[in-house]
Amino acid sequence: MMKPILVLRIRGTIDVRGDIEETLERLNLRRRYNATIIPDTPGYMGMIHKVKDYVAWHPVERGIVLELLRRRAKVGGWRPLTDEIVRGHGFSSIEELADSIAEGRVSLQELGWLKPYFALNPPRGGFKGPVKRQHTKRGVLGRNPELTAIVSDML
Numbered sequence: 801m802m803k804p805i806l807v808l809r810i811r812g813t814i815d816v817r818g819d820i821e822e823t824l825e826r827l828n829l830r831r832r833y834n835a836t837i838i839p840d841t842p843g844y845m846g847m848i849h850k851v852k853d854y855v856a857w858h859p860v861e862r863g864i865v866l867e868l869l870r871r872r873a874k875v876g877g878w879r880p881l882t883d884e885i886v887r888g889h890g891f892s893s894i895e896e897l898a899d900s901i902a903e904g905r906v907s908l909q910e911l912g913w914l915k916p917y918f919a920l921n922p923p924r925g926g927f928k929g930p931v932k933r934q935h936t937k938r939g940v941l942g943r944n945p946e947l948t949a950i951v952s953d954m955l
Contacts, residue, residue, distance in 0.1 A: 802840035804904050806860040806947060807848065808920075808954075809834050810931050810940055816854070823851050828909075828917040835951060836917045837865065837901060837908050856940055858947040866898040871955050872918040881914065889913055920954040 809829040813821065827847055828836045837860055838844045848857055873881035883893050889911070891897045900906045908916040927950070933939025940950070 802904060803859045804837050804901065804907065805840050805844070805848070805857050806864065806951065807836050807838060807855050807857045808947060808951060809855050810927075811854045820851055820854065823847050824854065827851070827855075829855065830917075831919070833920045833922060833954065834917045835868070835920055835954075837868075839904060839907050852934070852942050854941070856935070856942060856944040856947050856950070858944055860902055861948060862898060862902040864948050864951055865902045866895060867952070867955055868918050869894050869898050869901075872920060874915045874919075875913055885913075920951065923950055923953040925953065 807827060807829065809824065809832055812832045816824075824830065827838065827844075828834070829851075838848075840859070848855065869881055875881055875885055879885075881894065886892075886894055886897050891900070897906075901908065908914060927940050928946070929935075929939045931940050934942040935944040935946075936942065944950070
């Protein structure tokens with residue numbers, strides 16, 4: 801099974817082409833600093849490559865999934881996620897849900913009771929590179945192995 805991917809929207813909506821804006825909405829990245837976890841499939845990777853100038857992505861780790869679920873996950877009515885809510889949907893705890901998501905057994909899009917994205921704050925201390933360049937050119941966008949540290953600064 802392929803490891804899921806953490807995707808973070810870095811740039812906003814000013815002067816965004818219509819097809820790119822629609823792709824960002826389909827990825828549940830409607831606003832700047834929204835993050836989501838998607839499966840690593842060819843369809844999703846095609847969408848990621850289409851919006852590569854607006855997002856950063858990297859394979860997800862269990863620790864960051866657990867922190868996102870504990871601190872930023874919301875259910876209907878914008879209520880925070882609790883162990884009681886998770887138990888009502890077939891998981892024993894938030895940790896088990898995090899393991900299932902990190903291992904790719906379940907995706908955020910399949911969980912209808914949980915919001916499929918996380919609303920984050922801007923990173924403390926700012927981004928370490930320009931937000932208009934790819935990571936390969938010392939920027940933040942694209943496939944970024946430092947994404948876990950960036951998201952930790954945003955929690």
